[in-house]
Amino acid sequence: xxxxxxxxxxxxxxxxxxxxxxxxxxxxxxxxxxxxxxxxxxxxxxxxxxxxxxxxxxxxxxxxxxxxxxxxxxxxxxxxxxxxxxxxxxxxxxxxxxxxxxxxxxxxxxxx
Numbered sequence: 258x259x260x261x262x263x264x265x266x267x268x269x270x271x272x273x274x275x276x277x278x279x280x281x282x283x284x285x286x287x288x289x290x291x292x293x294x295x296x297x298x299x300x301x302x303x304x305x306x307x308x309x310x311x312x313x314x315x316x317x318x319x320x321x322x323x324x325x326x327x328x329x330x331x332x333x334x335x336x337x338x339x340x341x342x343x344x345x346x347x348x349x350x351x352x353x354x355x356x357x358x359x360x361x362x363x364x365x366x367x368x369x
Contacts, residue, residue: 287313290312290360291307291360292305292306292307292322293341301347304343304355305342308341309337309340310338311339314337314361317333320332322360322361328350329349330355332344333347
């Protein structure tokens, strides 16, 4: 028979062992964040996002980049903390550049 551990039990075990704990985002997190800034790279651009764990963004999450509801391309979340994330641009539509204010949304069923 499998035992069910509650969140309180998991936090108590983590605290007793000195392990770092990360609290998962609430169920109402929407998996969306605006691009705060773009860091150009030699082979790919990095995006600093204004949302992180608290918004449902997790490292490895494949997301859609859009502007005014029109898809622009794909990004992948590289790092995420409570209120900020960094994403790597995977693909952009021809002739498109990313700018602050563009929207990043986690894909429910991503395909690379």
